[in-house]
Amino acid sequence: MSEVLILSQETIGRVLTMSDAIRGVEEAYCQKSTGAGCLFPLICHVFEPERADLDIKSGHLARSGIYGLKMVSWFGDNEKKGLPALFGTTLLFDDSTGVPVALLNAGAVTGMRTGAAGAVGAKYLARRDSRRMLMVGTGAQAPYQIAAVLLAMPGIDTVELCSPRSPSRAADRLDAIRQAVEELLNGGRAEPYIIAAAENLEEAVGRSDVIVTATPSHQPLIRREWVRPGTHFSCVGADMAGKQELDGAILGDARIFVDDLTQAVSVGECEMAIRQGHLGPEEIAGEIGDLIEGALPGRTDREEVTVFDSTGIALQDLVVSKVAVERAKERRLGVTAEL
């Protein structure tokens, strides 16, 4: 007999802040680096290729006192039924007793922790005097990525938004994304900033300091010759084999950090660059947790191009979910049920 807290997407959206998520993701990366965080083997199952699949990501964070899992199911036909295609569900347990602590809708946490990941990469790898961010991709992740960078890097004052496949879409989505960013910032940023749409990706790349890519692309979108020295990329889109957003030659010349080495070379932005011969796995500088912990040096000079390849690890979800549980308990929100 125990009591479990159930947190809906709506409740998590109310209690969890992007600053919480950024701190949580840094903590997850550090615990992985020091060995306090441990990933269990990934389970993937395909019900029907291209139509329905699932994965179960799980792990333990000794310094946070929790372990748990996230089940993510994707059912491509759901939209016809008026349902979301993705359902994510997280279960958290107390690592001193095994008691189940909470069941969470993983959607809100996934959005926040993925945004936070891109921003943590930029915070530790971009030039300190960076002012211009380019957001490549105008989907659900765009507001999370922008808000997280605006919080993690107060020096960024200009954000451009670009939709590489349909250039007019950035202007169409601009108002909605501005509003979503404001809501996510929730008063947490004092410095002024602007968000504008950019039609020409090449030109926007050429004037940016920090570029975040979050598209479902399977083809390189950004060419080596467009990139100016000192640019930082946080690549968030590639999370399965065959996905790619950058010209492999960009990675061949860059200082690269990843969230998880095994995952990055098999499903991340690094995967295609390695397959295409631009990059050897041994050329990856290391995992971002080792950089944050100070075990590895980050950017070595102002001219270097840096890349953070974020594939997403369960530890991010679990730490940020734990923060959501704490925030909800403080405000007595969520449903408590006896188990």
Place this chain on the structure above:
Amino acid sequence: MSEVLILSQETIGRVLTMSDAIRGVEEAYCQKSTGAGCLFPLICHVFEPERADLDIKSGHLARSGIYGLKMVSWFGDNEKKGLPALFGTTLLFDDSTGVPVALLNAGAVTGMRTGAAGAVGAKYLARRDSRRMLMVGTGAQAPYQIAAVLLAMPGIDTVELCSPRSPSRAADRLDAIRQAVEELLNGGRAEPYIIAAAENLEEAVGRSDVIVTATPSHQPLIRREWVRPGTHFSCVGADMAGKQELDGAILGDARIFVDDLTQAVSVGECEMAIRQGHLGPEEIAGEIGDLIEGALPGRTDREEVTVFDSTGIALQDLVVSKVAVERAKERRLGVTAEL
């Protein structure tokens, strides 16, 4: 956004009957046999050897329209803290949409489905004229095993209870077990029966038709020479490497069915018999689902000794959990929470 049903151990105990569990376990075995049921890879993690570990068992049952997982955590120090050592938690999803359906305390389901497993083995392998059951082990599983056999085999009229390591314990536990069996039967059996304590295991083995073993033993408890022809064994205790309840020579001469071939040879009763050279893996007749489905013959004559080696598979938990969810919904029990 979706709604999830949370079922506590107490609610499941109220709504789920042993007959439900027996039908559910047969269904799970059949779906495994026909390919409608599919197990995902098992995750095991040891926090600290002999002190704390967990496993995540998961799978899909196409004919039941569900998939899901059961997390079982064992924390050996919990008893000092006044907590149970084991916590089991089951999550069920709808396999047409991926929508989370229910979160259940797995404890009550595990007890019922494990009892049902032993009884299903006996129902399909024991002689039809069996009258005497011997229950070896007086722990938490004993009442579940006895009640399930009494329901699945109306011809059984005598049950003996034996505690192999401390013979007087059977008499001490007799009243509590009788009462627990009555509660589990819940009026579902019309035929009279008796339950008695047996001090001498050898003698009790020699007069029994159906023997269920559910102990934590790592040494053989029952010797080959005690067993009379035609006896059936359902072995439930062995669920990890090194556990053993029967003399390996019994398995060497018997017709053996298992719930899952891979699991039986690595962690089941078959494991030690194979290691000790009494049994070749190819001598196992097959999986019980193939027997129930009629794809393999069961007992071939009255004199044969038969064995069902039950190691426990996620499909049993998932099917029986689904039945518990249906029963709870019929009676409007459980807590519904938005996710």
